[in-house]
Amino acid sequence: MHAIEFRNVSFRYEEDQPYVLRNVSFQVETGEWLAIIGHNGSGKSTIAKLMNGLLFPSEGEIFINGIPLTEENIWEIRSQVGMVFQNPDNQFVGTTVRDDVAFGLENRGVPRTEMMERITSSLEQVRMHDYLLHEPYRLSGGQKQRVAIAGVLAISPRVIILDEATAMLDPLGRKEILDTVHRVQAEQQIGLITITHDLNEVMQAERVLVMNNGEVWMTTVPRELVKKQTELQQIGLDVPFVSQLAHALQKLGVPLTEEPIDHEELLDTLWTLHSRK
Amino acid sequence: MDITFEKVDYTYQANSPFEHKALDSMSFHLPSGSFTAIVGHTGSGKSTLIQHLNGLIRPTNGKVRIGDYVLEPKKKPKHAKALREKVGIVFQYPEHQLFEETVEKDIAFGPRNFGVPEQEIQKRVAESARAVGLGEDLLKRSPFELSGGQMRRVAIAGILAVRPRVLVLDEPTAGLDPRGQKEIMDMFYRIHKEQQLTTLLVTHSMEDALAYADHVLVLDKGKKYMEGTPVEVFSQREALQQVQLDVPEMFQFLLKASDQFGKPLAYQGQDVERLAEQLAALAGDRDE
Known part of the structure; x- marks a missing residue:
């Protein structure tokens, strides 16, 4: 069973307006990490909003588990789809970090003892446990985002969606968050969807969905995706540094048989070529 | 305009259980016309630093000089409004601050607020829209009908229309796609040069610091941790890693390649194509 399935989904805000999404179909499996990329306005965030019922398809169907x-089962579905948005300021309700993480649990009637445990463990996972009694609005952007992610982890969803949630974090904070959600995803066999512009983040995902002008441009694996450097640049995207370098080497006639996924792979290949001479 | 910090401390909620020293004896000097990248992990004091630049907050101790303006503890700055006219701050996600009915009115809001004559405002609106690459056809539209990237350009045009001499950019590319990021940064760099601004860029992108800045200021725990040219700063990977930062990917790769081939490969401003040539030569080398 797919954790999430989109079946021929189209969406427009009003009947006299153009479609924001056209005939979008894809699946996310349980325990899988799917990255969604695309230029600004390509429909990525609309997909996210459709996934937890903030919007409903104009045409087509969405299946969760x-x-x-x-519209009838939306509340039930929302406890299975945890979502973290781009701007953490728009998602705080509690006056302390603890209360904020508790909010989602209270809404779901989680018993107090279990609630305390879940708050502790989810805040520890994002390394914000020291800030239990701090006021969320006084935290820095990155810290706020970690608390927002803790709030989502606390409700133990089946799928976590990060909608550009790491865009405002520093490189280390970004890595921490991704390592954390990835670990949780693997341990608990939940689906992870990251909507992102970070190319190196995309390379860590298992599959990639590329959106362009409201349509699915391609669904593939990272290693295949980066072969399309020119085409990706034409639709406002790019490939990571290591892929650019590999392609420049290929142009110079250096025989690279496989697309390198990281620095080490490229250097190993170069070293093998060097040693064979 | 020259910018100087002299032993600046800034303490949030002094004498309370929440007391927190966000800036600690911060001193530096940025000459007029320079382009400085300010880097540091979350909570290192970057936001507090830039809020001093137009007098949103004043130092708890020490002195901030921006051109002829001086900010000191306890003294209300005399010409706060004049200072704010000279220092334009592009905050994170500036498009969230748009509110007017049309793009034109939104861009005009800043200069109108500073009492610029109406005729002059029209001139500046047209000029700023052009500088950020907004077509004239968009001026009468509602800013809320535009794409995220265009909205950000409107917000930036509104700040340029005040004609600041210092431009402060707080993560200006956050949330933009790769092409949008490059376009916006290239645009700021062009405006920086054309208008001979003093520019401060707060960024998490070491790539941008390397590509656009001539000076890098590294903050940690409210203190100045390191400063220098991008190449000076990025030659010290271990020191940067100690404060949870890293060097640009090009530098990371050069270090690993040097290790692998046992030959030093330095950063000499090479682009990806030039690096590929160097690597091809290395890989093709015979082991004698």
Whole structure:
């Protein structure tokens, strides 16, 4: 059973307006990491909003764990789809970090003892436990985002969606968050969807969905995706540094048989070529 | 305009259980016309630093000089409004601050607020829209009908229309796609040169610091940790890693390649194509 399935989904805000999404189909499996990329305005965030019922398809259907998403079961579905948005300021309700993480749990009637445990463990996972009694609005952007992620982890969802959630973090904070959600995803066999512009983040995902002008441009694996440097640049995207370098080497006639996924792979290949001479 | 910090401390909620020293004896000098990247991990004091630049906050101790303006503890700055006219701050996600009915009115809001004559405002609106690459056809549209990237350009045009001499950019490319990021940074760099501004860029992107800045200021725990040219700063990977930062990917790769081939490969301003040539030569080398 797919954790999430989009079946021929189209969306427009009003009937007299153009489609923001056209005939989008894809699946995310349980325990899988899917990255969604695309230029600004390509429809990525609309997909995220459709996934937890902030918007409903104009045409087509969405299934969460095999159940069609409807206006009737939306509340049930939302406890299975945890979402972290780009701007943490828009998602705080509590006056302390602890209260904020508790909010989602209270809404779901989690018993107090269990609530305390979940708050502790989710804040520890994002390394914000020292800030239990701090006021969220006084935290820096990156710290706020970690608290928002803790709030999502606390409700133990089946799927976590990060909508550009690491865009405002420093490089280390970004790595921490991704390592954390990736670990949780693997341990608990939940689906992870990251909507991002960070190319190195995309390379860590298992599969990639590329959006362009409201349509699915391609669904593939990172190693195949980076072969399309020119085409990706034409739609406002790019490939990581290591792929650019590999392609420049190929142009110079250096025989690279496989697309390198990171620095080490490229250097190993170069070293092998060097040693064979 | 020259910018000087002299032993600046800034303490949030002094004499309370929440007391927190965000800036600690910060001193530096940025000459007029320079382009400085300010880097540091989350909570290192970057935001507090830039809020001093237009007098949003004043130092708890020490002195901040921006051109002829001086900010000191306890003294209300005399010409706060004049200072704010000279220092334009592009905050994170500036498009969230748009509010007017049309793009034109939104861009005009800043200069109108500073009492610029109406005729002059029209001239500046046209000029700023052009500088950020907004077509004239967009001026009468509502800013809320535009794409995220265009909205950000409107917000930036509004700041340029005040004609600042110092431009402070707080993570200006956050949330933009790769092409949008490059376009916005190239645009700021062009404006920086054309208008001979003193520019401060707060960024997490070491790539941008290397590509655009002539000076890098590294902050840690409210203190100045390191400063120098990008090449000077990025030659010290271990020191940067100690404060949770890293060097640009090009530098990382050069270090690893030097290790692998046992030959030093230095950064000499090479681009990806030139680096590929160097690597091809290395890989093709015979082991004698």
